[in-house]
Amino acid sequence: MIAGALEALRVIPDLDFVEGSQAGVYRIGEQRARVAVRPRTHEAAAAALHACAQSNLSVVPFGGGTGQSLGHPPHRIDVVLSLEHLRGIHAYDPRDLTISVEAGTPVCELDAALARSGQHLPLDAPLTPRATIGGILASGHFGWRASAYGRPRDLLIGMRVALADGTLASSGGMVVKNVTGYDLGKLHAGALGTLGVVLRANFKVFPFAPVRRYVAAPLPEGTLAAIVARLDTLVLRPTAAVVVRGWDDDLPRGETGDAGRVAIVLEGAEGEIDRATRELRSALGAAGIPSATLRDGTQADEALAQLNDLWRAEIGGRSAAYRIRGDAERIEAWATMCTVISEREQVSVDFAADALDGTVLVRIAAPSGHALRAALPACEEAIRAEDAGARILHAPEWARREFAVWGVEPGALGRMREIKRAYDPAGALNPGRYVGKI
Amino acid sequence: MEKGSRERSETERVGKDLIRDLVEALGPESVRHAPEDLRVYAYDGYRLGDVLPSAAVLPTDAKEAARAVRICRDHGVPIVARGSGTGLCGAAVPEDGGVVFSFARMNRVLEIDQRRRRARVQPGLINARLSEATKPNGLFYAPDPSSQKISSIGGNVGTNAGGPHCLSYGVTTNNVLGLEFVTNDGEVLRCRQDDAGYDLTGILVGSEGTLAMVTEIEVRLRHLPEETRVFLAVYDSIEAACEAVSEIIGHGLVPTALEMMDRVMIRAVEEAFHAGYPQDAAAVLLVEVAGSREGADEAEHAIARIAKGGGALTWRTARTQAERDALWAARKGAAGAMGRLAPNYYIQDATVPRTRLPDALRAVEEVAAHYGITVANVFHAGDGNLHPLLPFDRRDPRQVEAVVRAGTEILKRCIDLGGTISGEHGIGYEKREALPLVFSTEDLAAMVRLRETFDPRTLFNPGKIFPSGASCAEVRPSLARTGGTP
Numbered sequence: 001m002i003a004g005a006l007e008a009l010r011v012i013p014d015l016d017f018v019e020g021s022q023a024g025v026y027r028i029g030e031q032r033a034r035v036a037v038r039p040r041t042h043e044a045a046a047a048a049l050h051a052c053a054q055s056n057l058s059v060v061p062f063g064g065g066t067g068q069s070l071g072h073p074p075h076r077i078d079v080v081l082s083l084e085h086l087r088g089i090h091a092y093d094p095r096d097l098t099i100s101v102e103a104g105t106p107v108c109e110l111d112a113a114l115a116r117s118g119q120h121l122p123l124d125a126p127l128t129p130r131a132t133i134g135g136i137l138a139s140g141h142f143g144w145r146a147s148a149y150g151r152p153r154d155l156l157i158g159m160r161v162a163l164a165d166g167t168l169a170s171s172g173g174m175v176v177k178n179v180t181g182y183d184l185g186k187l188h189a190g191a192l193g194t195l196g197v198v199l200r201a202n203f204k205v206f207p208f209a210p211v212r213r214y215v216a217a218p219l220p221e222g223t224l225a226a227i228v229a230r231l232d233t234l235v236l237r238p239t240a241a242v243v244v245r246g247w248d249d250d251l252p253r254g255e256t257g258d259a260g261r262v263a264i265v266l267e268g269a270e271g272e273i274d275r276a277t278r279e280l281r282s283a284l285g286a287a288g289i290p291s292a293t294l295r296d297g298t299q300a301d302e303a304l305a306q307l308n309d310l311w312r313a314e315i316g317g318r319s320a321a322y323r324i325r326g327d328a329e330r331i332e333a334w335a336t337m338c339t340v341i342s343e344r345e346q347v348s349v350d351f352a353a354d355a356l357d358g359t360v361l362v363r364i365a366a367p368s369g370h371a372l373r374a375a376l377p378a379c380e381e382a383i384r385a386e387d388a389g390a391r392i393l394h395a396p397e398w399a400r401r402e403f404a405v406w407g408v409e410p411g412a413l414g415r416m417r418e419i420k421r422a423y424d425p426a427g428a429l430n431p432g433r434y435v436g437k438i
Numbered sequence: 439m440e441k442g443s444r445e446r447s448e449t450e451r452v453g454k455d456l457i458r459d460l461v462e463a464l465g466p467e468s469v470r471h472a473p474e475d476l477r478v479y480a481y482d483g484y485r486l487g488d489v490l491p492s493a494a495v496l497p498t499d500a501k502e503a504a505r506a507v508r509i510c511r512d513h514g515v516p517i518v519a520r521g522s523g524t525g526l527c528g529a530a531v532p533e534d535g536g537v538v539f540s541f542a543r544m545n546r547v548l549e550i551d552q553r554r555r556r557a558r559v560q561p562g563l564i565n566a567r568l569s570e571a572t573k574p575n576g577l578f579y580a581p582d583p584s585s586q587k588i589s590s591i592g593g594n595v596g597t598n599a600g601g602p603h604c605l606s607y608g609v610t611t612n613n614v615l616g617l618e619f620v621t622n623d624g625e626v627l628r629c630r631q632d633d634a635g636y637d638l639t640g641i642l643v644g645s646e647g648t649l650a651m652v653t654e655i656e657v658r659l660r661h662l663p664e665e666t667r668v669f670l671a672v673y674d675s676i677e678a679a680c681e682a683v684s685e686i687i688g689h690g691l692v693p694t695a696l697e698m699m700d701r702v703m704i705r706a707v708e709e710a711f712h713a714g715y716p717q718d719a720a721a722v723l724l725v726e727v728a729g730s731r732e733g734a735d736e737a738e739h740a741i742a743r744i745a746k747g748g749g750a751l752t753w754r755t756a757r758t759q760a761e762r763d764a765l766w767a768a769r770k771g772a773a774g775a776m777g778r779l780a781p782n783y784y785i786q787d788a789t790v791p792r793t794r795l796p797d798a799l800r801a802v803e804e805v806a807a808h809y810g811i812t813v814a815n816v817f818h819a820g821d822g823n824l825h826p827l828l829p830f831d832r833r834d835p836r837q838v839e840a841v842v843r844a845g846t847e848i849l850k851r852c853i854d855l856g857g858t859i860s861g862e863h864g865i866g867y868e869k870r871e872a873l874p875l876v877f878s879t880e881d882l883a884a885m886v887r888l889r890e891t892f893d894p895r896t897l898f899n900p901g902k903i904f905p906s907g908a909s910c911a912e913v914r915p916s917l918a919r920t921g922g923t924p
Contacts, residue, residue: 095688096791096822118690151631153640154612161884169884170877175789177609177821177861179598179644180869180876181903182885186611186640195636207690232553235664236730271732325632329553358554391634406634412627415892416635422891423884435635 002078005055009037009079012051014044016085026080028060028068030317030397033080036062040085042160042168042199049197050166052079053428060430061193063135064106066127066312069394070139071192073401075432081197083134089113090200091174098157098174100202103134119205122149122239126312128305134198140190143308145265147356148239149206152189158202159185161195164424169196176204187419194434195423209267213277214300216264217284217292218257219243225332226287227262231355232328234283236276238356240265242307245335246350246363250313251306255293260335260351262289263307265300310352310361311393318372319365320379320395324387326358334360334386341382345375361393369396406435453492456513460495460537463505468543470494479520479538483585484528484868491518494538500618500626500653503539507651508624510537516900519647521561521593524585526785527866529597529646533901539651541592547571548654555659556615561592561652568657577659580607583862584770595652598644600862602695602769603726605820607660609862611643618654622893630656641888646864647899649892663728666694667738668756668765671723671745672716676700676815679721680796682748683819686725687792689744691737695726696820697769700799702779703814703827710775713768714761719751723819724769772816773827779814780829784841786848790857792822801851802826809840823861824852850875865903873905 010017016038026033039045052059057078062068083104090100094117101110107128114120124143125136137159142151149155158172161184171184188198219227224243231241244251245260255261262284266276277294284292295303314321324334331353341364342349350363364379366372376395380403383390389407392400399405410416413436420427420438432438460469470476471493479494480487492515497503510517516536523530532538541562548558552575559568565586569578582601583589589599595617600609607613616630617639627650629638642649673679679698686696699707701720708715715722723745727737738755745753756762768775776783790798799815802824806813817824828844830837849859849872859865859872873882886904889896 093791093793095684095793097687098791150608150612153637154608163884167880167883170881171885173858173876174791174856175822175858175861176792177600177604177789177818177823178858179600179609179862179864180858180860181865181873181881182888183598183611183640183644184884184888186637187888189640190637207687207692210690237661268730269733269736271736272730275730275732327554389632389634408634410629410633410635412629412633412638413635415621415627415638418891419636419888422887438635 002057005057006035008051008055009048012044012047014040015048016040023080026062026082027065028077029073029400031073031077033060033077035078036080036082038082038085042086042162045081045086045197045199046162046166046168048081049162049164049428053164053424053426056426057428058431059428061138061197063104063132064127064130066131067135067139067141069314069400071400071433072405072437073397073433074430083132086199094119096174097205098176098202099205100158100174100200101133102200103132103198105133107131107133107136114205118208120208121155121203121205123152123155124308126309133201137189137198137201138191138193140192141311143311144240144242144354147354148237153186155203156185156189156201157204159188159198160200161188161198163196164426164428168199172202174202192430192434194420194430194438196429209269211268211270211273212297212300213266213273214263214295214303215266215277215280215292216252216255216303217262217289218255219259219261220288221258223288224259224335227284227289228328228331228355230283230287234279236272236279238264238276239267240304241355242352243331243355244352245338246348247310247313247352250310263303265304313363314394315365317369317396318367319363320372320376320399321361321363321393322383323391323393324360324362324383325389326354326360328355328358331355331358331360334362337382337386338362341379345378347372347375347379372396373398409436456509456515456537457493459509459513460493460506463509464495464497464502468496468498468502479540480531482523482528482530483526484866485531489532489534491532491538492535494540496540496543498543500620503651503653504620504624504626506537506539507620507622511622511624511897514895514897517651517897518899519592519596519651521590521596522564522588524589525593525597525866526787526863527860527868529864529866529899529902530593531867533867541590544653545590550575552577556656557659558654558656559591560654561590561595563591565589565591565594572659573662576662578662579657580604580613580660581610584773591655591657592652595643595655596646597862597864600818600823602697602818605696605818606692606694611640613658614639614643614655615658616656617642617652619650619652621650622895622897626653646866646902648889648902649898651898665731665734666726666728666762667734668762669725669738669741670715670754670756670765671725671750672719672752673721673723673749674719674751676721676799677796678749679723680799680819682723682745682750683795684793685744685748686741687820689740691740693725693737693741693820694728695724696818697724698722698817698819699769699772700815702812703772703816706775706778706814707768707772709778711764711768711771713764715768716752724765769816776814776827776829779812780831782830782832784828784830784845786824786826786828786845787860787863788849788852788857789821789823789861790852790855794855794857795819795822797855798824798852798857801855802848805844805847805851809844811840811844821861822857846872867902870903871905873903
């Protein structure tokens with residue numbers, strides 16, 4: 001039955017078909033694919049999707065694989081649809097401040113293309129050498145500068161997707177302002193490929209600010225709440241402000257204190273950043289933080305990239321991460337809770353919080369997968385008690401099967417199920433992984 | 439004949455039952471059904487009162503709105519949500535009877551969350567009122583369509599409205615965090631960007647009331663900038679002004695607004711407002727930068743250098759708040775000033791990639807010249823969003839025909855330049871037949887599928903956004919009814 005269905009895939013033009021160990025490189029959490037297809041054209045991607053949906057094969061869209069531990073484990077993994085051949089810049093005129101890029105393009109390639117023209121796209125994606133544009137969009141990622149620049153969904157101006165019925169559907173365009181037709185890109189951004197497969201995305205981009213500065217400071221004991229409060233009063237707003245506790249293997253050593261560290265990104269004109277730096281130093285001083293390290297330009301970019309990588313810093317099989325919905329005023333309470341969990345459950349807890357909008361990232365790690373299995377249920381309970389909407393960003397498969405990985409079910413879940421049925425009636429796309437096991 | 443009159447009396451009976459049920463559910467003070475009361479709901483900035491609704495309801499809360507939606511569903515009549523009726527594409531006017539939902543009585547700010555910089559508002563709230571309300575908190579709501587003194591936030595949500603300042607702050611969809619809405623079944627639901635699951639907020643904003651009825655909006659507020667500066671650069675050619683726009687953007691500067699007007703527009707505006715725009719100029723560029731003092735200084739310096747080096751005839755900074763307000767009031771009143779040139783005007787809303795602006799303006803000029811129309815241009819240059827205004831007298835069918843043809847040709851030329859047919863006004867009734875110029879049948883099918891999910895019986899604002907399937911010839915006579923006199 002499956003063999004016959006796979007035959008239909010083999011004959012699609014411009015579609016690589018691999019199976020066995022060759023397909024095993026595509027890992028979805030703890031599982032490996034047995035069959036993978038790699039379209040070389042949009043048409044081949046749509047045809048593959050259609051063939052799978054018709055034959056009742058499930059499809060897991062695959063970018064760089066950095067976000068594959070997101071969501072519930074799929075009910076079935078029949079075919080991985082890898083976007084790796086659909087890669088490259090489709091259209092880019094720097095003077096238009098827009099770019100069109102194929103979904104399988106690693107984020108770092110896009111960053112490099114833009115940087116050559118002095119521009120950037122502030123997706124704040126983690127693991128940019130591997131993470132792809134399509135994957136970042138589908139996963140609903142947003143990073144530390146979202147309150148300044150908007151989330152990826154806000155930077156998106158157009159999209160082309162392949163649908164399960166084998167059609168290619170575009171929405172939006174290559175203009176920065178557009179209300180022509182439904183904004184379907186927003187539907188697919190964050191949908192984890194459950195409604196269609198993103199093939200191409202268009203974004204508005206930004207010129208690099210003349211000065212980009214990364215300020216890092218160790219936090220002495222008892223200064224965390226004070227600095228969070230001070231950051232909120234700065235007249236010149238940073239584009240990112242993150243308080244961090246833990247993550248010592250992931251961030252520069254020697255920049256952390258008893259209460260962790262704070263990292264701030266300033267972007268703007270020279271005179272502006274001079275003043276912002278002065279104001280920031282005085283805020284740090286007033287909060288009892290004596291010293292700070294400054295990095296500018298590409299060094300600042302690299303430091304920010306390390307901070308972005310925290311979003312997907314998975315420690316194979318023995319860590320779990322949560323994204324908690326924000327309120328800057330509760331950051332200290334969350335930090336305290338992390339300490340309590342760490343001591344009570346004998347796990348290491350790394351903590352990072354966006355001081356501008358309150359979004360919190362928590363990673364819980366144990367010495368072994370077994371130890372995590374023992375400790376995580378209590379951690380999960382403690383976190384959910386404070387924020388029922390917390391989202392699990394990665395966790396071992398057993399946890400993603402048992403826990404409400406997406407947080408509390410939304411009131412409009414029924415409507416969402418209907419949307420899923422409309423676009424993917426056979427339930428071929430990433431079955432079981434999404435909210436409400438859609 | 440007999441059949442016709444039977445149908446008519448059947449329609450009248452259904453109409454009476456519908457009104458009776460609405461009155462029973464909402465009370466007589468919330469339901470309008472006398473023709474003289476309904477006339478006002480047949481207008482917007484595009485349509486001129488040719489189709490009356492069967493009734494209009496004015497709910498006071500979401501529950502009432504939901505109750506009325508259920509009644510409309512049971513009677514199988516169209517449901518058309520309406521803000522202030524300032525829309526420019528006929529989206530808020532019923533296409534074929536039905537019930538108009540006016541949010542005039544749901545017009546309050548429900549909550550201002552100073553610390554988290556958010557507000558919850560009702561859809562009937564006038565846009566400008568929100569920033570007035572949040573000003574004491576040092577905050578403002580960024581989307582500022584030119585109609586902001588009368589247009590409602592609910593209406594802005596419907597069309598995903600923009601405005602001059604969306605160049606740096608984004609359009610409505612970038613500033614809406616969550617919604618409460620009534621479904622086709624009369625269920626009241628909420629969605630927030632931060633909720634798990636599909637981004638219903640992102641889908642509902644800009645859907646012109648075709649998916650659900652929005653009854654509450656949570657918006658993002660921003661800190662008022664420390665410093666705001668407004669500059670005026672005057673040019674002897676529109677090309678030179680466009681070149682300056684490209685240079686400003688290319689220089690890595692993103693002003694908060696970058697607006698342009700051509701000679702015809704400047705004259706009309708100046709006669710109406712006396713704001714100090716030079717009447718002999720071929721083009722003026724209105725630039726606003728906002729942020730820190732230092733940032734404003736540097737931006738002013740750089741933009742002045744570009745303007746002067748690029749052949750600006752004059753360059754000046756609005757020194758006082760009064761001067762800034764005067765320049766902005768005139769710019770935002772540009773469409774109104776057109777009343778001086780002709781009894782009616784037809785405004786287009788195409789958007790092109792920024793670098794194609796000069797080509798697009800040339801195309802507008804060529805098309806207008808071909809039809810003997812004196813076009814006036816006012817546009818969001820920084821966004822590539824054009825607003826050519828085509829003056830006409832709707833009493834003259836030849837003029838009507840000319841602006842309709844010219845309008846469609848302008849849209850086609852802009853699409854050829856890589857642009858699209860609406861940047862911020864919406865598709866509504868006006869441009870629905872032009873949608874296939876931009877999107878393929880497959881693209882449209884994907885959109886219609888979403889609509890069918892939300893509203894399988896097509897009761898929410900039927901006849902809007904999507905082409906009727908009829909030929910363009912059928913649309914033409916209806917456009918003769920266009921031309922809002924603002």
